[in-house]
Amino acid sequence: MKRWPALFLVASLALGARPAPAHAWETSTHVGMAEQAALAGGLDAWLRALGLRGGLFEPLTIPPADAPELFAALANHSAIDGFVPDLRGQQAALAWLLAGAALADANPTWAANHFYDADRKVGWRAPTGLVDRARAKVEGVAAARAGVAAPDWAASGDNPLGLPGFIDQYDKAIRAATPGERGRHLAGALVAAGAMLHVLGDLGSPSRTRGDSAAFFDPLGDAAFAGDRGSRFERLVAIGWGRLGVPAAADVPARTHFRDFFTGAGTGTTGGLAEWSAHRFFSEHTLPRASEVGRATRTQLPAVIARSLVRPQPTPPRLLSMVVATQPQGTTLRDATGVCLAHYRKDRGVLSWWLDDSCELDQAAAILPVAAGYQAALLRWLGRGQLAVSVVDGAVQVRARGSALGAGELTVLTEDGRGVRAAAGTAKVTTVADGALVGAVQVGAGRSAVAVFRGVDAAGEPIVAVGAVELP
Amino acid sequence: MAVRRLCLSAVVVAVAACAAPTPRTATFRVRPDDVVAGDLRGPYTGRVVDGANQTPVAGALVYASWSFTSGAVLPVAAGAHDEVVSTDATGHYRIAALATIPPGTRLADFRLLIYKRGFVAYRSDRRFADFSARRDFAQLDNIVELDRWRPEDSHARHLRFVGGGGVVAAVTGWETDEAIAELTRPQGPQVAAGRGPALVAAQLLTEADIVERTKYDGRFETGPLGDEPDTSTYSSQHYKALGHEQTWDVAVRMWRLSPAEALERYDELRSGLPGVEERDDIASKSLRALENDINAVVFLDGQRGVVVVLTCGVALCPKGDTVSELAQLIHGRIRDLWPLTTAGGTP
Numbered sequence: 014m015k016r017w018p019a020l021f022l023v024a025s026l027a028l029g030a031r032p033a034p035a036h037a038w039e040t041s042t043h044v045g046m047a048e049q050a051a052l053a054g055g056l057d058a059w060l061r062a063l064g065l066r067g068g069l070f071e072p073l074t075i076p077p078a079d080a081p082e083l084f085a086a087l088a089n090h091s092a093i094d095g096f097v098p099d100l101r102g103q104q105a106a107l108a109w110l111l112a113g114a115a116l117a118d119a120n121p122t123w124a125a126n127h128f129y130d131a132d133r134k135v136g137w138r139a140p141t142g143l144v145d146r147a148r149a150k151v152e153g154v155a156a157a158r159a160g161v162a163a164p165d166w167a168a169s170g171d172n173p174l175g176l177p178g179f180i181d182q183y184d185k186a187i188r189a190a191t192p193g194e195r196g197r198h199l200a201g202a203l204v205a206a207g208a209m210l211h212v213l214g215d216l217g218s219p220s221r222t223r224g225d226s227a228a229f230f231d232p233l234g235d236a237a238f239a240g241d242r243g244s245r246f247e248r249l250v251a252i253g254w255g256r257l258g259v260p261a262a263a264d265v266p267a268r269t270h271f272r273d274f275f276t277g278a279g280t281g282t283t284g285g286l287a288e289w290s291a292h293r294f295f296s297e298h299t300l301p302r303a304s305e306v307g308r309a310t311r312t313q314l315p316a317v318i319a320r321s322l323v324r325p326q327p328t329p330p331r332l333l334s335m336v337v338a339t340q341p342q343g344t345t346l347r348d349a350t351g352v353c354l355a356h357y358r359k360d361r362g363v364l365s366w367w368l369d370d371s372c373e374l375d376q377a378a379a380i381l382p383v384a385a386g387y388q389a390a391l392l393r394w395l396g397r398g399q400l401a402v403s404v405v406d407g408a409v410q411v412r413a414r415g416s417a418l419g420a421g422e423l424t425v426l427t428e429d430g431r432g433v434r435a436a437a438g439t440a441k442v443t444t445v446a447d448g449a450l451v452g453a454v455q456v457g458a459g460r461s462a463v464a465v466f467r468g469v470d471a472a473g474e475p476i477v478a479v480g481a482v483e484l485p
Numbered sequence: 486m487a488v489r490r491l492c493l494s495a496v497v498v499a500v501a502a503c504a505a506p507t508p509r510t511a512t513f514r515v516r517p518d519d520v521v522a523g524d525l526r527g528p529y530t531g532r533v534v535d536g537a538n539q540t541p542v543a544g545a546l547v548y549a550s551w552s553f554t555s556g557a558v559l560p561v562a563a564g565a566h567d568e569v570v571s572t573d574a575t576g577h578y579r580i581a582a583l584a585t586i587p588p589g590t591r592l593a594d595f596r597l598l599i600y601k602r603g604f605v606a607y608r609s610d611r612r613f614a615d616f617s618a619r620r621d622f623a624q625l626d627n628i629v630e631l632d633r634w635r636p637e638d639s640h641a642r643h644l645r646f647v648g649g650g651g652v653v654a655a656v657t658g659w660e661t662d663e664a665i666a667e668l669t670r671p672q673g674p675q676v677a678a679g680r681g682p683a684l685v686a687a688q689l690l691t692e693a694d695i696v697e698r699t700k701y702d703g704r705f706e707t708g709p710l711g712d713e714p715d716t717s718t719y720s721s722q723h724y725k726a727l728g729h730e731q732t733w734d735v736a737v738r739m740w741r742l743s744p745a746e747a748l749e750r751y752d753e754l755r756s757g758l759p760g761v762e763e764r765d766d767i768a769s770k771s772l773r774a775l776e777n778d779i780n781a782v783v784f785l786d787g788q789r790g791v792v793v794v795l796t797c798g799v800a801l802c803p804k805g806d807t808v809s810e811l812a813q814l815i816h817g818r819i820r821d822l823w824p825l826t827t828a829g830g831t832p
Contacts, residue, residue: 040562048645057668066665067661067665068665068668068669069641069664069668070641070644070661070664070665070668071665072661088564088565089561089562089563089564089565090552090562090565091550091551091552091565091567091596091648091650092548092550092565092567092648092649092650092651092652092653093548093550093596093598093608093648093650093653094648094649095645095648095649096649097649097650098649098650098651099650099651099654099655100651103654104649104654105644105649105661107645108649115562118561119561119562121556121561124561252512253618255610255611255618257608257611257616257645257646258611258616258617258618
């Protein structure tokens with residue numbers, strides 16, 4: 014019998030199994046969460062503050078010839094999903110954000126970077142069991158062995174749709190000379206923002222934050238050997254909510270640091286999303302192990318259950334209802350808000366645990382608003398940079414608005430009647446308190462003056478801050 | 486023996502894995518009255534009707550989209566195939582079955598969008614009202630009842646509902662300005678003032694009314710006129726004679742305004758229309774007009790603040806009297822739908 018794995022491996026070589034990515038919430042779920050995040054995160058007001066009168070529905074164009082890889086990836090999706098531009102590369106600003114949310118794992122090598130084990134502080138690790146690996150090989154379900162931890166990936170310069178990429182595109186969306194160039198870069202910034210929402214949103218899925226890589230090898234379709242494998246939980250969510258059915262975002266507190274949205278200690282939603290989902294829910298392969306409780310006394314039972322836990326949290330109550338657990342259908346463990354955490358049953362002295370569709374749908378109904386809430390908070394954080402701009406004695410004065418600024422560079426641009434911008438002056442900035450003067454620049458004729466600061470905020474986080482004023 | 490059995494098992498596994506990926510099971514039924522799951526590949530057939538009066542909606546955009554995935558450990562999007570057709574004169578649509586599935590991909594989903602200006606769009610997977618899952622879509626003999634667009638409906642929400650892409654954007658482009666305007670208003674879309682019951686032009690005249698008075702033996706395609714969408718103050722209905730020139734068409738345009746505004750609107754029409762003959766034989770005021778082989782009757786119901794323009798081509802209504810009869814009928818319907826108290830207010 015020891016030859017089984019070897020035979021499977023031989024078969025897989027004959028099949029030429031190719032690597033396939035480990036993926037996220039399905040596309041429809043990601044796009045739906047990003048849409049809710051945009052609605053709750055003030056994207057419409059942010060875009061209007063930039064001078065885009067259409068807000069969420071402002072048409073923005075990326076010429077397809079400028080970004081063939083982007084358009085090749087978008088071509089894999091149906092236009093009915095709401096983020097596929099027309100042949101000219103034009104669609105609404107909101108749709109570009111959704112495109113980013115859909116495309117964050119378009120490159121298979123990126124998809125493994127959307128995991129973060131909240132307890133072990135590592136990213137994706139493929140299952141190490143020989144049987145799992147052999148089965149995966151045979152079915153063409155080879156996955157990356159390891160991935161970059163999601164919080165690191167979102168902030169990495171190696172990630173073209175990460176925070177550095179966003180800052181770069183957003184800065185160009187203000188500084189570029191022509192309206193067309195600015196629109197193109199703004200669309201690019203929104204794609205990057207959407208992709209970051211995707212990476213963050215993935216951490217709402219408990220299997221991604223509990224090191225449960227085996228959950229992504231479960232069969233999805235009817236045919237057991239058709240290679241249709243992935244997370245049943247995430248498939249259920251896609252079927253149950255789709256894009257449009259994702260519920261409105263919950264209210265999640267603001268953060269100072271980018272990483273704090275992803276991971277960090279705290280209670281409820283004051284910590285990172287990874288900790289919230291990892292410590293509040295089980296996942297399919299991190300349920301408590303079956304345990305012999307038949308001879309355990311009432312006082313011994315808590316210790317037996319504690320030993321069965323694969324992860325320290327969530328912690329079942331000290332005394333589970335063993336009487337109802339002996340029913341054939343078992344009973345349900347719920348959290349303080351009534352959300353199903355798992356079912357359990359005592360049969361012939363063995364306590365066993367499982368998740369069914371109804372329990373997972375119950376969990377998803379609790380997870381989706383919170384995950385979208387974190388995303389909305391991140392979106393507000395990305396657009397937090399504001400400047401107050403005024404004209405005093407012919408000079409444009411720029412002040413920090415809403416928050417203090419750290420080191421960086423201020424540029425003041427003038428915009429003419431055709432919407433063409435040109436730099437009028439720059440100034441190095443060290444540290445500026447909220448409301449304090451960032452700099453003053455003499456400007457020539459023009460319709461308006463636009464100020465852009467690129468640097469870091471008072472917490473040392475990258476920021477682009479923007480403001481504008483009509484010139485007399 | 487054991488080794489042979491193991492080898493055989495491996496071969497079975499290998500063959501199964503070599504086979505083309507199996508399409509996923511459809512989440513919809515094959516027919517409305519069946520419990521069997523449909524075939525994602527199709528074909529798809531159905532009929533689109535106006536939810537207000539069950540008349541067929543011709544010329545509606547029917548956008549069909551198949552999605553493919555590839556890979557495993559959760560699928561990655563691997564393409565989409567779209568087909569665009571429109572409903573025929575009887576409201577029917579037919580979408581041929583998907584001919585081929587791209588090699589190496591799995592057919593994962595099928596969705597259908599139906600769009601006609603003046604109506605709320607229809608999706609096979611979701612409902613517009615609450616974005617909840619639609620459970621009544623069927624692969625064959627599907628019945629689609631399009632709800633009429635109401636003034637309180639949100640264009641911003643509707644644009645999110647219908648999705649994107651070039652084909653859809655081409656027909657929904659006019660909604661973008663409305664959506665932008667909505668988002669700039671403090672409290673979303675403007676709602677009708679609430680004076681009187683809801684009225685739409687389609688309630689005021691039926692195909693049977695026209696056939697009875699004109700003896701026309703053909704069929705009509707019905708729906709809102711293409712000039713302006715229904716709003717809180719305006720509603721229209723077009724009865725387009727199939728296979729005939731415009732001179733066989735009938736159209737109803739109705740404005741609901743304050744009494745003063747309604748009088749002003751009526752006066753504008755009186756001074757703007759050609760060949761006006763003031764008759765004042767319907768409602769508070771009425772007139773007949775004639776332009777380019779189109780007979781028109783305009784009347785004002787001053788108490789209700791309603792102005793109606795009824796037009797009928799001379800091929801169908803050679804005499805102005807026929808148009809007046811239809812206009813009388815329309816005014817009767819308005820009175821039935823909106824009875825007044827003695828004080829002139831709403832009941």
